Amino acid sequence: MPDVTFLDANELVLNMGPQHPSTHGVLRVILKLDGEKVLGCECVIGYLHRGVEKIAENRTWMQFAPYVDRMDYVAAVSNGLGYCLAVEKLMSVEAPPRAQAVRVILTELNRITSHLLWLGTHALDIGAITPVFYCFREREEALKIFENYCGARLTTHAFRIGGLQYETYDTFEKEVLAFCDMFPAKVDEYEELLTGNRIWLGRTRGVGILTAEDCKDFGVTGPVLRASGVEWDLRKAQPYSGYEKYDFAIPTGRNGDTFDRYIVRIQEMRQSLRIIRQAVEGLPTGPIMGKVPKVMKPPVGECYVSIEAPKGELGYFVVSDNSTQPYRVRVRPPSFVNLQALDRMCRGSLIADVVAIIGTIDIVLGEVDR
Amino acid sequence: MTFALSFYTLAVVKALVLLGILLITLVYIQWVERKLIAHIQGRWGPNRVGPHGLLQPIADSLKLLTKEDLTPPHVHKLIFVMAPFLAVSLALISIAVIPFGGEVEVFGVRTTLQLTDLNIGLLFIFAVTSLGVYGIALGGWASNNKYSLFGALRSSAQMLSYELSLSLGVVGVLLLSGSLSLRRIVDSQAGYYFGFLPRWNVFHGPLPQLVGFLVYLTAAFAETNRVPFDLPEAETELVAGFHTEYSSMKFALFFMAEYANMITVACLATVLFFGGWHAPLPESWGIQYAPLVVGALVAGLLLYHSQGAFAGKQRRSMQVFGVVAALIGAAFLLQPVRVLFSPLFWFAAKSGFFLFLYIWVRGTLPRFRYDQLMGFGWKVLFPVGVANVLVTALMVALFG
Secondary structure (H helix, E strand, C coil): CCCCHHHHHHCEEEEECCCCCCCCCCCEEEEEEECCEEEEEEEECCCCCCCHHHHHCCCCHHHHHHHHHCCCHHHHHHHHHHHHHHHHHHHCCCCCHHHHHHHHHHHHHHHHHHHHHHHHHHHHHCCCCCHHHHHHHHHHHHHHHHHHHHCCCCCCCCEECCEECCCCCCCHHHHHHHHHHHHHHHHHHHHHHHCCCHHHHHHHCCCCCCCHHHHHHHCCCCHHHHHCCCCCCHHHHCCCCCHHHCCCCCCCCCCCCHHHHHHHHHHHHHHHHHHHHHHHHCCCCCCCECCCCCCCCCCCEEEEEEEEECCEEEEEEEEECCCCCCCEEEEECHHHHHHCCHHHHHCCCEHHHHHHHHHHHCCCHHHHHC | CCCCCCHHHHHHHHHHHHHHHHHHHHHHHHHHHHHHHHHHCCCCCCCCCCHHHCCHHHHHHHHHHHCCCCCCCCCCHHHHHHHHHHHHHHHHHHHHHCCCEEEEEECCEEEEECCCCCCCHHHHHHHHHHHHHHHHHHHHHHCCCHHHHHHHHHHHHHHHHHHHHHHHHHHHHHHHHCCCCHHHHHHCCCCEECCCEECCCCCCCCCCCHHHHHHHHHHHHHHCCCCCCCHHHCHHHHCCHHHCCCCHHHHHHHHHHHHHHHHHHHHHHHHHHCCCCCCCCCHHHCHHHHHHHHHHHHHHHHHHHHCCCCCHHHHHHHHHHHHHHHHHHHHCCCHHHHHHHHHHHHHHHHHHHHHHHHHHHHCCCCCCCHHHHHHHHHHHHHHHHHHHHHHHHHHHHHHC
8 A cells, every 4th residue: 555644734624613603502623624524523512511510519409400400401391300300219209190290291392392493403504594483483382381380481490309399370281282283283394394305305314324333332312322223212211200101102213314313303203292192181180299308318329310301311310428418410411422423423424514413413512511 | 859968978877877776676685585584484574674674774784884894814915805896896797788678768868778788798797707706716715714715615616517507508598599699689589479478588499498497597596606505605514604704894795796696697597588578478468567467466465454453563654655556556557657667677577586586495495515516516407408408409400
């Protein structure tokens, strides 16, 4: 083989971000390019680091709950659910059935809002400027339900350790069912704009391929893993909050490319609707708060609880030393872990693909950096 | 009574009128685009400055004029300043040879509704628009910024490749009309088949140039850097592409150049394929009253909606615009007005449709990737264009 290293003189290093329209916040990616072709990339994170885990050690168990909403602010309800489940497990209490069902309804609604935000921005990254407005239109309807329930739209802090703070409001069930009736036609509308579109197919098919093996190596979870053909969903694999009672499918893809991830998320929205409908129709009556003392002092111990957040496996590792404050809270954020695969997915693609791939991983920098 | 107007005076007057109309169109096409895109996306669009946001373009222009004109320290100063002027002046020049209507008599002066009729008009337009790429390429290069450079590289490659298809799409028309003069091309499209089908080049025998038109239209989208071919300024990838470092009026000039190019190719599509100012149906079908009907329809719609519950603050302005539309429509009842403005009406309607098409597509489609763009240009558009030329040439040789 002749020595061809002199050709490397053409390598171009392009700094993308932290202020860039499509790095979804403050992600900085250093791209190594050969013309438009990507030779490799490196993520620089930490621009949004707030030390959430350290803050936990200086707050009471209850006081820390609102902080988790600020990690994945797009799916705040899921974050809250994960933290509440972890502390509940530590204290060996369980939320009453009604609280569990309401939690499922709100969490699944939140999955839809999260996926809608992803879909809109992802399409925007690929150059379709209209879907984002359609997505926000429907997202607004779901957010109104959150607002009516707990007064907040994004960082909801909807749940409390041991159950719920608030009883549902009068028209809650009616509004949720109305959303379920309205939404499928809207998903069809998004699909009409994108799924069959030749340009969309060209931009997403075969782009950013991640095999099932790659996913397992990187610890990638959530829709990205399922798009690679692995049927792994914590709601089925280790049900929590009563998910075992609901009938729903796990959508999977085959090729593990950007298009499959798009299809998987679209299907997940439809499945979420199924869950919501079942949960609303079988909403039990009864108390909404379990037996939790006013001053929480979980027994000495540690536990890890993970849930299926919209972006993947969201895990909380909590340690208690029988005081009013957590000894340690460690979060396994799905965005952070999934982001690792960026380099593998980008190699050999073009600049335009990098944007599509960052979008398809569905990261929230608040969660990556914490 | 006829005024003896010297050639130079007439030329200056026509140039000023044309420039005025063009600049107003340039500014207001942005308002139209923002409104249309907004309605496609379920929004209101600009509606704060003036009724229906109609003064928004003026406010924007004033804002851009008064912004600080920043020249970053790392740029190549001369070329950096020159590039936007190059882009915009070349974009504005090409409109000079486009014929908007036939010969008319205004205040006793006989003239054609065209700045100048070059016998190589089409070649002139292609020459000038292909020079326009220098504005973008030099601007991107002089910015000394990697994103700008990428934008400039992409646009040079894209515009060079698609220019070929653009020209190939038009060759069929040249074969049919046998002239490069735009006026002669329009004249060759006068008349109707079977008494109703216009002899426009898209319907023209011996081979209707439908394929040629599609090739031209697609290439024109690429040539003007519009969605889905807007890679040079692909916002989500390259921040703003070649004009990342530009601010204030220099940025506005690039912006103007893009829209001026849009208007040029839309007008050119009308001239080459859709019969220029000729009406789509013969006068015996009463088509000369179409502007009247349109004016009445617009007036009716506006007046009806101004009475609706949702009119709100816009009630008064909608009434005013309704009356204005009615008056404009009524003016077409007068013979001299009809003779003068009917061709302009048809020309504006056809070109307006193509401009609308631009905006509609922008609201609908995602963006191509660089390699797909090049692949599409060379592997699809170019062969189709060549095939169209060959078949047209054969048909013209056999039956023309």
